[in-house]
Amino acid sequence: MTSEASSGSRRPRSGMLRRRSPEEDSTVLIDVAPEAEKGHTYGSTAPTSESGHREAAGGVGSPSKPRVDFVLVWEEDLRLGRQQGGAGRDETDTRGAWRETFLDNLRAAGLHVDQRAVQGENGAVHYVLLRAPWAVLCYYAEDLRLKLPLQELPNQASNWSAGLLAWLGLPNILLEDVPDVPPEYYSCPFKVSKLSRFLGSDDQENFFTSTERHQILFAILAKTPYGHEKKGLCGIDQLLAEGVFSAAFPLHDGPFRTPPEGPQAPGRTQRQVLFRYWARWSQWNKYQPLDHVRRYFGEKVAFYFAWLGFYTGWLLPAAAVGTLVFLAGCFLVFSDIPTQELCSSTDHFEMCPLCLDCPFWLLSSACTLAQAGRLFDHGGTVFFSAFMALWAVLLLEYWKRQSATLAYRWGCSDYEDIEERPRPQFAASAPTTAPNPVTGEDEPYFPERSRVRRVLAGSTVVVMMVAVVVVCLVSVILYRAIMAILVSRSNNTLLAAWASRIASFTGSVVNLVFILVLSKIYVALAHILTRWEMHRTQTKFEDAFTLKVFIFQFVNFYSSPIYIAFFKGRFVGHPGNYHTLFGVRNEECAAGGCLIELAQELLVIMVGKQIINNVQEILVPKLQGWWQKFRLRSKKRKAGASEAVGQAPWEADYELLPCEGLFDEYLEMVLQFGFVTIFVAACPLAPLFALLNNWVEIRLDARKFVCEHRRPVAERAQDIGIWSHILAGIAHLAVVSNAFLLAFSSDFLPRAYYRWTRAPDLRGFVNFTLARAPPAFASAHNRTCRYQAFREDDGQYSPTYWNLLAIRLAFVIVFEHVVFSIGRILDLLVPDIPESVEVKVKREYYLAKQALAENEALSGTNGAKDNYSQSSERSLGPQPTLPGGGQASQVPSL
Structure with missing residues (x-):
């Protein structure tokens, strides 16, 4: 959320419109240069303290190799470059300039950017590996209002047919025991200042799930400019449309084939579980996980x-x-x-x-x-x-x-x-x-x-x-x-x-x-x-x-x-x-x-x-x-x-x-x-x-x-x-x-x-539905004929037609x-929302209110706020600075 200190201008009153300035259009999301000078590794894939563990449920990473959250790809065709004239070469140079500007802005936004290339005879395929450090993840998680867990719930997920069969005492052939069932939580929007209130906040590597990391990375990619923003030179979608990049995607967490030990083996990935228990044709008669x-x-x-x-x-x-x-x-x-x-x-x-x-x-x-x-x-x-x-x-x-x-x-x-x-x-x-x-x-x-x-x-x-x-x-x-x-x-x-x-x-x-x-x-x-x-x-x-x-x-x-x-x-x-x-x-x-x-x-x-x-x-x-x-x-x-x-x-x-x-x-x-x-x-x-x-x-x-x-x-x-x-x-x-x-x-x-009106056994019904051709038509063809309609011999609608119409x-x-x-x-x-869900929503609202209380009138002494802020700063590490001079807890809105 942008404060007055970080924006450098007074916030407009409620209900007032304000035209955006050119400076705002080109604002860098997070400027980490001052911290980089202090020895931080933003902008590279050097291992850091938060990248040394594998995510519990999938993800690409290891103790020696940092996690990869997102991949950008572009292909270089040397034959095309040799064949093109001046205009084509200028277009290629423009795309290259856009690409470099975009990658520089991603580094400025705090992302680790690592480039790899697979060389071929007439070109190369370039891969840009992106990773968001812990601090950036926290900043954007708050800005995107990601809901993170406060308290685990007993897993009560059930299917109506499963409940019915259980009540009748019948076996359920549709049911299958799928491993790694995700737990249910009470959750609320994430706040950096209340980091310690959220479950798993002491495990930086696994605190954010892979899908949450992908959402944060894509939000940054979608917002990052590569030129003048008012001209539409902004975001990965536009770069893909212009052919600057060939693809942008998060990685699967490994191959989908299950290891020889089977899908229950330790180290199985989410993708392997989904393939074994969901994507195979033999699962046609099972509940979806x-x-x-x-x-x-x-x-x-x-x-x-x-x-x-x-x-x-x-x-x-x-x-x-x-x-x-x-x-x-x-x-x-x-x-x-x-x-x-x-x-x-x-x-x-x-x-x-x-x-x-x-x-x-x-x-x-x-x-x-x-x-x-x-x-x-x-x-x-x-x-x-x-x-x-x-x-x-x-x-x-x-x-x-x-x-x-x-x-x-x-x-x-x-x-x-x-x-x-x-x-x-x-x-x-x-x-x-x-x-x-x-x-x-x-x-x-x-x-x-x-x-x-x-x-x-x-x-x-x-x-x-x-x-x-x-x-x-x-x-x-x-x-x-x-x-x-x-x-x-x-x-x-x-x-x-x-x-x-x-x-x-x-x-x-x-x-x-x-x-x-x-x-x-x-x-x-x-x-x-x-x-x-x-x-x-x-x-x-x-x-x-x-x-x-x-x-x-x-x-x-x-x-x-x-x-x-x-x-x-x-x-x-x-x-x-x-x-x-x-x-x-x-x-x-x-x-x-x-x-x-x-x-x-x-x-x-x-x-x-x-x-x-x-x-x-x-x-x-x-x-x-x-x-x-x-x-x-x-x-x-x-x-x-x-x-x-x-x-x-x-x-x-x-x-x-x-x-x-x-x-x-x-x-x-x-x-x-x-x-x-x-x-x-x-x-x-x-x-x-x-x-x-x-x-x-x-x-x-x-x-x-x-x-x-x-x-x-x-x-x-x-x-x-x-x-x-x-x-x-x-x-x-x-x-x-x-x-x-x-x-x-x-x-x-x-x-x-x-x-009702003629024959209960329907005898003669076929003749009842057929009208005779008018005499003029019959004489013109020297034969009479029938057609399906309720009409008189002169072609006018019969009383039966009007009775049937009524x-x-x-x-x-x-x-x-x-x-x-x-x-x-x-x-x-049938109420649209089950009563049990309404009760859980109220309970979640109450827990969120307690967890995010700002002073001891709700959750302790007045010093609690400073304690949480200090603890969150210790967890996050040094904070990247913003263009306005504020800290990253004041990250600009996406």
């Missing part, structure tokens, strides 16, 4: 896997009920009287052409499709739709409880409100500063009115991209209509009979191609727009980016199913008066109805996308990893380097693939959740396919993080972010969607109406109100 995942990868990654596992567990009952509903449909096919009438009608019902040049056809030819449609369209589907709506509500309610429990257990309950700092890119570009209303500290500030204008401008781009998706959808619709006409003209009678189905299936494939191509383009565009909007924190930035992409992807993925479910076949007209779109006759539902076509569309998009994604996630990383290793090792072989000497850890990790974040993983699961809930009335098997996919997805993603990717920077998170709100919106939309599906796309209500609208209203009411009651009955 989430606390281990959080300790090694950070809260953000752990929350993703917690959500994925929780959602997959809840898919079990949904898949079981959906499978039973599907099996019920299989039995009903053989006893359904309308289906039997249709299949045995032979030449009794001659149907009107489905397209402009399509032939007349017999209704009995659609027997197979009618039977397939009956698998999904029966009374059990109504029950299953209501069941899935309530399932989604309960899933999200209990996830809130689980999320609150994990957030407390991992010490991040108030991260977004209090702990989260402004984004380095935001801080570099913000024109003014203003006091934070929560902490009272001066922070970079961007006027809200300007941000709103930028958000509105970005929204217009989103609308334009959505319009592009709609254009693609119209193109697919026209493609289907034209393809149906072309195939129907085929001399092959089998192809001609299946013209509509072939056009529908190939249209689904074309639509999938459009989806995948447009997704790649829009994600890059959304990232540019979100950066321009100047969001203060990383959480707000990610939420805005997520919302943009999801709106687009929602329209992209769901537009075709929505068209089939609610629009296709609704605006066709009747024989002699067909409606057209751009001169092409509007599509009709193929024989068997639109519901079976919707089920086909869902299976093509949902299952097809899952197969493509899984193949990509398995094969692409393998190929990329092989190429990266081949490229780097070939350089060493050409240079005559021996591989027998062994690889350094940073060389081995650089051969791995960069971690690309969690956005695509979340998006895949949320889109899947939409397919499982929004259109479940058309495909009761969707939860089963989702469950099978997710069993593979969990271990596939785990294996990527543990084995194939470089270790990501551990990021803190309070929950899964805006995805929770998106999931809630999908759950509400699913109720409305399924109500309209059952009312307007299913035969459930027409059958019920016919049963019943359908009433069903929608009743279904929605009943489901929403039950969901609301469940929402009220």
